[in-house]
Amino acid sequence: MSTENKLKDVTRRDFLQKTTAAAIGSFFIVPRHVLGKGFRAPSDKMNLAAVGIGSKGFSDITNAWNKGAENVVALCDVDWAYGKKCFDKFPDAKKYKDFRVMLDEMGKDIDGLIVSTPDHTHAVIASAAISRGKHVYVQKPMTHSINEARYLTEAARKHKVVSQMGNQGASNPAQQQMVEWFKKGVIGTVKEVDVWTNRPIWPQGIPVPTQKSEVPSTLDWDLYVGPADWVDYSPAYHPFKWHGWWNFGTGALGDMGCHLIDSPFRVLGLGYPTEVECSVGAVFLKDWTPEYIPEGCPPSSRVQIKFPATKINKSEMTMTWHDGGLRPFHPDLIPADDALGEPDSSNGAMLIGDKGVMMCATYGKDPKVYLKSGEKLTMPKGAFETKYTSLPEFGHHVAWTDACKAGFDSKEHKALTSTFDYSGPLTETVIMGNLAIRSYNLRKASADGKNFTFPGRKKLLWDGKSMKVTNFDEANQYVTRKYRGDWKLS
CATH class of the missing domain: 3.40.50.720 (NAD(P)-binding Rossmann-like Domain)
Known part of the structure; x- marks a missing residue:
């Protein structure tokens, strides 16, 4: 040696x-x-x-x-x-x-x-x-x-x-508090979860830009586009507004899903889902006829994702995502004057169990439990803090x-x-919601070509191990991204 x-x-x-x-x-x-x-x-x-x-x-x-x-x-x-x-x-x-x-x-x-x-x-x-x-x-x-x-x-x-x-x-210690509450059986078995956001906070559901724009001298647009399909530069893409275009971004769900779905994913010990279904907001640029813009994310959406029982949560569970300013309504256990999630109810996650409701804001902040007994639990000051949590972004x-x-x-x-062993499956769950959204307006023509249906508007069944939709093959085009030119994964 x-x-x-x-x-x-x-x-x-x-x-x-x-x-x-x-x-x-x-x-x-x-x-x-x-x-x-x-x-x-x-x-x-x-x-x-x-x-x-x-x-x-x-x-x-x-x-x-x-x-x-x-x-x-x-x-x-x-x-x-x-x-x-x-x-x-x-x-x-x-x-x-x-x-x-x-x-x-x-x-x-x-x-x-x-x-x-x-x-x-x-x-x-x-x-x-x-x-x-x-x-x-x-x-x-x-x-x-x-x-x-x-x-x-x-x-x-x-x-x-x-x-x-x-x-x-x-890394917010509040997440550990939520895990601890659930492990102690405080809210019981969870069969329903709601997650919501005020995103998009950028233009979304708008027509593709067609006006020619000069590329800024400081920007290498070819490198910016990278592995994506080529499109001409537009200030409608860079900076920040890229979130609303499938070529570059992942919409409201991609932007906030990994923050908001993280809490129920962690608390309930979730893995690969089994099915997904969605509905999306429509854009009308003229009377009666909705405008379908496949290049762009919709102005709003609701996505329902189902998970099997886990070692931690002994029941199948349905998670519903709401974006575009849509949110769930107050469960009976939460007082009418209490905000949902954030103080303005703009973002949050809510786990509904058979003994109570657990709720938090973005990043798992400000967790609360509302019990059927009428008791309300909040996180004790300083609980689960570490040497890192006083640092920016929880260390x-x-x-x-x-x-x-x-x-x-x-x-x-x-x-x-x-x-990545944790965040990989979490990301797959988030992006699977986008798979449903992008499949929503896919059409199938009848044999004579005169009529068509929208199979993507049905429930999509998911084989997580094989990364495949089993009942609508056209949706699988969104599982894998095709890269431009010689771009590839190393």
């Missing part, structure tokens, strides 16, 4: 014991390529890179950097005007527009990558990093399609990298960097609240 391999096989404690005598009176840093993955000297910081550094990406890399606890060595954005604030904050970081060039040039110097781009590029960027053995933090939803989520989940496990999805509410980013430094098999990694 070579000297390098012997070094990789010893533990950190052994290494420190054997080198203490030689190190007394001097300061040393052992190169990361000698120590190997998951093994680093205590003086060594993590080298971070980020792709997509405007808006949410700025806070993601800033939180992970943790006031200098880690190094930021490379930053990448297809629009350098949009990324200027982040470039200015980290002037020593090398700047890139193409993440592939960044990984080729700096791969040996990068330990972990943060991906905060529009949804359609999450998978290609994350897979490129994972295949190189880089730890990854990926914004929600983890991917744009179901097969991408399954691919990244398996890839992270195969390459033994530390992963975390950016649904920071997963979701710092817990990830600590786990990266500790290694794949560490207790720190096992303690993460949204590794």
Whole structure:
């Protein structure tokens, strides 16, 4: 065995014991390529890179950097005007527009990558990093399609990298309070869950832009489009408004589902659903005739997803998603003057059990229980708090960097609240709702071509293990994303 391999096989404690005598009176840093993955000297910081550094990406890399606890060595954005604030904050970081060039040039110097781009590029960027053995933090939803989520989940496990999805509410101690209440049987068995949001808060359900627009000089539009189908640049897509277009975004459900569905998913120990059904709001640009815009997400939708019984919840369960400002009505146990979820009832999740109702706002905040006895439970102050929860976004980013430094098999990694082993199935559930929404207006013509039906408006039966709709094959076109040109998953 070579000297390098012997070094990789010893533990950190052994290494420190054997080198203490030689190190007394001097300061040393052992190169990361000698120590190997998951093994680093205590003086060594993590080298971070980020792709997509405007808006949410700025806070993601800033939180992970943790006031200098880690190094930021490379930053990448297809629009350098949009990324200027982040470039200015980290002037020593090398700047890139193409993440592939960044990984080729700096791969040996990068330990972990943060991906905060529009949804359609999450998978290609994350897979490129994972295949190189880089730890990854990926914004929600983890991917744009179901097969991408399954691919990244398996890839992270195969390459033994530390992963975390950016649904920071997963690290909110209030989630653990909800888990504890349910395990104690406080609300009994749950057969019904409601989840709702005020999204979209961007233009959605509108016609495809047709007016030609000049591409900003700071933006590489070809890189922005990336693996998606080619469309000409429009300010209707970038920045932010991409959420409402299937080519780039995942709509209201993709934007908020991983935040709001997280609570019932975690509390009830859910996995793959068995069926999905939806209805969507219609857009009328002229009298009587609804406008179907397949390129864009609808203005509103309701999605019903069914799950089998779990080890934790001993009953089949139906989850209903509401968006576009729609929300469920008050159950009898919740007083008429109490808001649902958020103080303005705009976002929330509600688990309806046979003994009571458990409710929370976005990120699992402000959990409450309303019991049939008339008692109301709230979270005790300071319950389930950790060393991370006082940090920005509940320490979701710092817990990830600590786990990266500790290694794949560490207790720190096992303690993460949204590794891909958890967030992969959660993302698949969210995106399966979009599969139903996109299938809703698919038409089937009769044999003579004179009449047609809408099979996608029926209930879709789902085989989670095989990632397949079993009763309407046309819907399966949305399970896997086809990539433009030579774009691929690594």
